Amino acid sequence: MIRPEAAAFFKKYSEIFAGLIIALIGLWLATRIGWFWTAIGVIIAFMGLGLAFTAFRRLIFKTDQIGPGVVEVDERQISYFSAYEGGSVSIESLARITAITTDEGPWSDDLHWVLEEDGGATLTIPNSAAGAEQLFDAFAALDGVDYSMATKAMGTTNHDRFVIWSKPRAALH
Template sequence: MSLIRPEAARELSRWSEALIGALVCAIGLYWALFTGGGILHWIGYFIAVLGAFLCATGMRRARFSHDQGGPGIVQINERQISYFAPEGGGILSVDGLWRVTVEVRAPDGIQWVFVGEDGTLHIPIDAAGTDTIFDMLSALPGADFDTAIRAMTATEPHSYVIWRKPSQRSTIATLH
């Protein structure tokens, strides 16, 4: 018998990185402000900044994560995105990506769409292992995490561009 409800345990687990970062930041601030000088005082400032960074990253990752009960499994290994599902799936190279979008579609739900030189890969956001996409996006220069987080909570059908290869930006025609 657990003392914590399963829903609460899932939420605590989801926000654990942010909570640990806040605790590290608090310890660093305590050392910086209340130790009375010396080397521990200066280490405290460094620890506080490190904790603030961990907290901010943890908050972004927690807002980015989603329940994982959907079809298929995602693996990112050696700069390669693999999605295995009962129907569909595929493998794309991260280096060969042209565009990453989140598409909100009424009947299909929300899904990641990776477009690259090897084809297109559609991944439901609730597939197992989609939390690793956050780490993969960190390697792409200019990835828009705020748009990704906003797309994950959207209800209206829309396509959100999270990242586009810099050389591809100039080839897309605009209507304005």
């Protein structure tokens, strides 16, 4: 039997472990004799590292999901529903994504995502809402998302605002 704490740890980091195992298999293949196996091994190693890196980025978005509301991402539409507020925004009409934190973190769920549309409408989503991990995939569709800023926002202990992405503005000349 595996202890529940160990099982939870391996489940949480399973995608990262899978990517690293794939990378190790690729490195093993790269040490085989012949240029063909070396090339295949290097390609597989880079794919495994890419998978592990993406899984690590996705991990920062995961929470215990005990907060209010439900997030749903469907057909490039982000929706948030709760007992008190809610709404939806289209990914194409987004103008800015901001992470707002309070001074209660990083040990409590103090992060909220503010999605602003071009027309001025905003949608505020707590990171602890059920389904909030889907936001990672939705944000990945946008060019220039600053994941390092998102990581910094999730680890801060201050009341602050972090612009994760903003729509590039057209030059007037």
